Amino acid sequence: MKNRYIKIFCIAIVSALTLASCDKGFEEMNKNPNALTDPAVKSMFTLAEIYVDGQDFSNTRGNNIYAAQIVQHFSSPGGAGSKYTYSSEYSAALFGETYGKGLNQIYQLLSVVDNTPENTNMIQALRIMKVFLFQKLTDTYGEVPYFEAGKGYNGNIFSPKYDTQEAIYNDLLKELDEAGTALDAAKPFVGSADLYYQSDVARWKKLANSLMLRVAMRLSKVNPAKAKEFVEKAYSKGVFTSNDDSLVLKHDAGPAGVKTNPITSSWVRNDLNGGESNIKFSKTFIDLLKNTNDPRLRIYAKLEATGDNNPASQQGLPNEAKDFPGGDKKLFSDPNTSTVLRLDAPTLIMSYAEVQFILAEAAVKGWNVGGSAQTYYENGVKAAMNILTIFGDKVPAVTTAEYNTYITTYPFKTAGTEAQKIEQIITQKWILLLFNGFEAFSEYRRTGYPVLVPVNDPTGDTQGTIPRRLIYDQSELITNAANYKEAIQRQGLDLMTTRIWWDK
Template identity: 90%
Template structure:
């Protein structure tokens, strides 16, 4: 992270301690903030931005061990690769999001004066709230939404769960309203904004780009509404280059809030000179090797030897019961010189993802401008070029390498719509590396990339790829009636239960 952000982070951490932001659950979410007599609004805003990306707890358990292994970015001898169940791992995102990210946002909203000088901060918080709630509802299905956070001003400590349809309708409304209300002529938070340093134009693009993602999720369950909001987002203005991508920078230490929440626990506790129990999946490595993808040298290496030669990379099969050959060091790890540095930035939302959504929209016949081929090619190029955010220890992808790749594997202009969408989503799956939750959602929405399920006797799904995570089981104690009402509407609290937008 640039030096000018370090002090901001430190202030944010102090603010976090002052606010006693807790780890999980609705008790913490609804902690009475009346003790706050002089809230440091900018510091609280900074911490809210950090929490949008999640912390080690949910990223290690829900992302690395579950979602990213479901979609075969990574593999291990158990856990997500075999669809086993752990209440701690499955409930990690639920508890941490309500207890930290949403807690911080609702607490800040409850103490922020309703005045013009705070308007832009409020709109930004609404956008961040959508990020968190979309991840939650996509992962679990129905979740507490409209009554969440009402402990601050409504004395509701056991919030009811809302249908996913109602949540999605409100997510779209929030993004539409917040993006429009952002005003470059009003005050913001200066450099306390780690995302865009209070550049309102870029925040507007973020709101619209997130609207694009939210809307496309409805492509099967409500294609008319999906089309309406995809077109509206494009008309309002979405990301147009990698400069618009939402990138959160990190520091190498101390461990905790300042370090990358995906990489820090992995590097500190598990990687151990190539002895990691989690490796790149054979599915991921083979796809990149077989297509001579120039990104492979940036993504992967054999940690024990430092070898990032693409020809040497080897992925672990997701159905493996032991490491073939018995040596973990022979299998590819995320590259600690680039993507797995402790201070590696987080690519929260990329311009490449937006281009792939637009390419799919064109295939579906929606009015977003351009051709599917052009959006696809621009997406692949952006996905390769954005890797420069991970530093210069490994050579960047060159223009010549991109040209060779896109010429060798061109967009399937003569293919069927299904073939085109498969090609688009497969590229999106690559760029969503380390964002397992989003890749898991896109897999369920589209069925791509085509993955071979694992049928292991330790698994919970009888050989089918999970469709959701199981709720935080503390809800059976603290919010039992509302939990039971949700599963009565949605279906049993199982990994195989499909959520509202997940249609066959």
């Protein structure tokens, strides 16, 4: 398989060419102390792309510690995500970083780019990136500032109102539909400054439509008619057709925190320590792959202390564990530092396999997506196994024979109920979404799959139920108090147990 890699430029160099980016908070995001007469828009565009998947701060705290442990990809004794305990720093990380960096960068760029035919492709791409960021935000917290966000640049709005999730979702779908259509291969783009697809407009169109699938399917229970409408529209407009279309962001091994993978870098540099990490693979994840002889296990996991990636040797840590059974951390499985946890491990932002699983679910529901659930499911499993070649050749890739054995031993349940089929599809998506804890957390809440056993720990803040959201950045009580209070009056108390709009 030919994988499309995306070369990251040094953020330090890029940052020197951009407007100053703030770390967190609306009051910082909406300040515009810089008056550039000749902004380096291509460099700003590059940095916006890098920020779409977040930086070390939100990925370490919000992803690795919270979301990925809530959905039992990983586990840690006393971990906030494993035990459902509230940590203001961890819970607020995604909120502050996304508004302060990712969205800040996009809104700054939009404020200095003229809306002309020469800039139309850049503008449409920014609209698509904005959807990535806002969907993650609203799925994690519920209502968030949306329509007034970024208006400090041209509207002097420094305390933006929160919007209902229904209104946000309606606009996300509109943005993707319009932006995908407006992309024009006959017009200029940004050349090699586009890390995603090197200014290949056709691939950007597929990305817009594939993301539309993700956004639309999130409405499957709260508004199934709209979900069906936009899933079918996205499919008809053209989505990813192979792993070559997958959005893969490549990283370098150094310098640390500049070009390294934002999910893995702090983990490898500070926490792993030859197997001494407190965060390990969850028993839920390891047992599922071991019990099904999943060939991906040797690529995902190893015992860091010995370098042993033999699937038979892998052991996951129960999420309810208060310490390490036997007292030896080194006996529990770590993410493989030869593959998925390399400092330069690429980030899989959105994949062809995910698209196939969404289409499989749509087919189960009887929606018009041009194929059978079984075919889409099998394509998804195969693609999910094959895409792991992006992590290098230090561990043998999954072979065709291994895939055939796996899919024959665990075939799609064509004679099963709708619920059984969807459980099978979402469980495979859960495996695929390793290291994308936020998306896995959203899919778990939407579907209830995979089936997880809740942790009832006395230190928890949810009375033994799996969280339904994260708690807002509490600085909002100071900087945006009236709008924050209005949002929780509509949505419900600012608790981890409060369900958001689409979570039915």
